[in-house]
Amino acid sequence: MTRVEDARLAAELGADAIGVVVTARSKRRVDVAQARAIVAAMPPFVTTVALLMDDSVETVRAVIEQVQPDLLQFHGAESDAWCAQFGRPYLKAVAMGEGAAALPRLREFPRAVGLLLDGHGLGEPGGSGKAFDWSLMPAELEQPLLLAGGLHAGNVGDAIRLARPWAVDVASGIEASPGIKDPKRMADFIAAVRAADRA
Numbered sequence: 001m002t003r004v005e006d007a008r009l010a011a012e013l014g015a016d017a018i019g020v021v022v023t024a025r026s027k028r029r030v031d032v033a034q035a036r037a038i039v040a041a042m043p044p045f046v047t048t049v050a051l052l053m054d055d056s057v058e059t060v061r062a063v064i065e066q067v068q069p070d071l072l073q074f075h076g077a078e079s080d081a082w083c084a085q086f087g088r089p090y091l092k093a094v095a096m097g098e099g100a101a102a103l104p105r106l107r108e109f110p111r112a113v114g115l116l117l118d119g120h121g122l123g124e125p126g127g128s129g130k131a132f133d134w135s136l137m138p139a140e141l142e143q144p145l146l147l148a149g150g151l152h153a154g155n156v157g158d159a160i161r162l163a164r165p166w167a168v169d170v171a172s173g174i175e176a177s178p179g180i181k182d183p184k185r186m187a188d189f190i191a192a193v194r195a196a197d198r199a
């Protein structure tokens with residue numbers, strides 16, 4: 001989310017969580033002040049997430065103190081120990097663009113509260129709009145698995161039925177342009193997720 005009004009609409013439509021991208025490596029980047037405004041505008045029970053990618057310890061500390069997100073989400077080459085040093089719950093994104101060869105990395109983050117499997121390639125930022133082979137979603141891991149990458153209202157139902165993730169995460173598939181959400185795409189996406197949940 002880059003705008004308070006988009007984040008409020010997501011919450012009204014029933015999103016369980018919203019994210020702000022504070023890493024510099026994104027076309028959706030917001031500064032700390034804007035990230036704080038978006039997070040502060042969220043009602044109770046909507047989880048707020050700050051996205052980071054190979055940022056400095058100082059940057060992460062500033063985000064924790066000033067934005068106060070519920071969760072950190074790391075998208076780069078950070079190790080489990082590096083992510084855990086902040087003493088905050090975190091999600092670790094794993095790039096699935098190389099297919100089955102990426103699967104061993106899912107075991108490298110035992111302290112993550114969840115793993116986000118995203119369709120982009122190793123070293124690339126997320127938010128790419130690229131999907132991966134959902135049949136690779138492992139069933140045996142104990143951590144909650146979140147599915148991301150190239151999702152939109154037209155494919156998220158199939159993705160949920162096939163991969164059975166804990167949650168789905170979307171950026172470009174609900175946008176009118178980078179960082180600007182499209183209300184109809186957002187509503188259609190959440191309706192498709194709820195329909196798949198019920199089925």
Ligand SMILES: O=C(O)c1ccccc1N[C@@H]1O[C@H](COP(=O)(O)O)[C@@H](O)[C@H]1O
Nearest residue numbers: 026125126127128129149150170171172
């Ligand atoms: O969205 C970004 O710009 C971004 C930048 C750096 C790291 C992660 C980023 N986004 C994450 O990627 C997923 C999937 O995006 P998409 O649906 O394929 O466009 C998104 O939900 C964020 O978690």
